[in-house]
Amino acid sequence: MVRNKIPASTVRRLSHYLRSLEGFAEEGGTVSSEELAARGQTTAAQVRKDLSHFGSFGKRGLGYQVDELRDRLRQILGVDRPWRVALIGAGRVGLALFEYPAFRSRGYECVAIFDNDPEKVGQQWGDLPIHSVDDFEETIRRLQVELAILAVPAASAQEMARRAVEGGVRGILNFAPIRLNIPPSVTVEDVNLVMELEALSFAITQSERGE
Amino acid sequence: MVRNKIPASTVRRLSHYLRSLEGFAEEGGTVSSEELAARGQTTAAQVRKDLSHFGSFGKRGLGYQVDELRDRLRQILGVDRPWRVALIGAGRVGLALFEYPAFRSRGYECVAIFDNDPEKVGQQWGDLPIHSVDDFEETIRRLQVELAILAVPAASAQEMARRAVEGGVRGILNFAPIRLNIPPSVTVEDVNLVMELEALSFAITQSERGE
DNA sequence: CCCTACTTGTGAAAACCGTCACAATCTAGA
DNA sequence: TCTAGATTGTGACGGTTTTCACAAGTAGGG
Known part of the structure; x- marks a missing residue:
């Protein structure tokens, strides 16, 4: 062992x-x-x-x-205790994740939502308000956020990841199709849907060529 | 080579x-x-x-x-030509995927949407109607669907996967948290969000124990 | 034309991961 | 208590993936 x-x-x-x-x-x-x-x-x-x-x-x-x-x-696996999660990006992907049932039932508790769209800031999802990103670092530090779910466009992903690390998160679940550049003390898991689809078309194309 | x-x-x-x-x-x-x-x-x-x-x-x-x-x-990678995709399950996840911009821009063209909820059947997303699952196999065969995106609850995932194979799809992008049992001639890629989150909490827990 | 600087392509070595085989250990039952 | 049947835990093995190191090839400048 x-x-x-x-x-x-x-x-x-x-x-x-x-x-x-x-x-x-x-x-x-x-x-x-x-x-x-x-x-x-x-x-x-x-x-x-x-x-x-x-x-x-x-x-x-x-x-x-x-x-x-x-x-x-x-x-x-570390799921014998709850985890405090922030959702960054209140778009379609963010909403789907927020309402994903397996999410909360497994101890991943969303404690804050952020978006940079002034239209969305102030809205509520469930009983959580959507925060502006202005005081992002301070807010997630105050709320003791440990994990960030990064569901923003590729263009702002690196910037928000940096700020999340600044705010003290320990891990990032990254939906943006870019490779984040952050210190190794913070763990990143990438979810890249295009990559998955390309793996599919690769496998199918290969098997067709083989015949 | x-x-x-x-x-x-x-x-x-x-x-x-x-x-x-x-x-x-x-x-x-x-x-x-x-x-x-x-x-x-x-x-x-x-x-x-x-x-x-x-x-x-x-x-x-x-x-x-x-x-x-x-x-x-x-x-x-096989992305030098378009792929005909069906979306199975018109819930939150399905919607997020459907509106995911990188999706269509990379040649993955959604040609049909299915849901088993009578409330949803007949609605339109963009210019696509949501089909009932009654004539699922015939419809995807007629539309020459090659890839299925499976965004349905775990309980119906295996059944719909089987029917998709029956209808002639060559690959399945599976969002349900179960292991699909289908013939090896059909490729499956799993996207399991809970697994990704658990990988995060594992890594963080490990690094904390190491200190 | 030749020398220097640079970069690929690839065999060989190393590291990593999965499989195998079996000793060690446990329960039940006579 | 002893035997039979079951299943774990693990060292050894084998296959796969990554890393290493260098010969082979290219362009440019003098």
Whole structure:
């Protein structure tokens, strides 16, 4: 069991295991690596290897205690506590994310919304007002925002990311199709829809050429 | 130069190189692997290796012709021609995607929208009507839909994916947080927002533990 | 024409990640 | 208590991806 250098693919799978475990819901039951692998497009050995990075939670001959492993995965992924999130950009994408149900139900609590459009500033989404970006840094620092969801046009993404870091956020979920330039102490995850579509057209084009 | 077994990470980078090249826009200019690497969080050797999978497009001592490489990447990624796309699910996510500007401007043309909510069926988005899912397979086959964007709740995602395959789509961009079970001849790309957020909280939690 | 400065393309080495195989461990039941 | 059946945890192996290093090729200047 080593605690450093966890592959990104492992983290994604852990997230998936947690989702599966939450589907079981029965108290006191157990689950084997084989069963976990079946849902999740992977192998039993992979499941065990992934978990072994963080300790040994199973019992040989029996498998894993469902509720125990679920709690352990929540700890590992850091979702055993709420996260304070700011939404930057109140456009279509921002709205879709804001109303995404899985969002709040998993402990990601939106505590502030920002937009630079004067038309939108002052409007309310649910019980949250849309703030101007004028006092952005101070506001997110005061509200103790930890994560920023960056859903603004590419042109202003770098600037707002810089200011978010200035305001003390620890992580950014970036929807703008640019590579953000920020200090390595802040984590960035990119969601690039064009890239995903291009991966699709690439794969299809390749398979057509192969025939 | 071999044409098989391209790593997924290579494809993602190609997409990124193309984005960079489109930013240059100057006709007749050249660019070195070093410059391409600088925008894009990678190394010059990686750029050259990625490109070498598909041939050799550069000139030693000079670099790559910007417009030539750009066209070549478009061919490779399959975005040198339009793609016919259907949007399945006319909720918030569907709307955000539908209005996403980079979408159409890159040749992904939405030719049909579907929803199972009778309230929504018959409405128009832009000049496109929202279809019922009753005659789904026939409609997408008739419209020669190649790609499906699946933006429906998890509960109906598998069913609609199956029907999309039935209707002849070649690729699915899946926003539902489940693993789709479909034949390998159809490509799937998953976009899982909860997973991305959990990757963020994992990374932050880890770095806090390390201190 | 030759020398210098520069950059690609690529085989080889290294690092990384997934798979395999099996000893270790556990429960149940006789 | 002992045996049979099940399943984990992990070291060793193999494949894949990245990095390295350099020969080969190009342009420009004198």
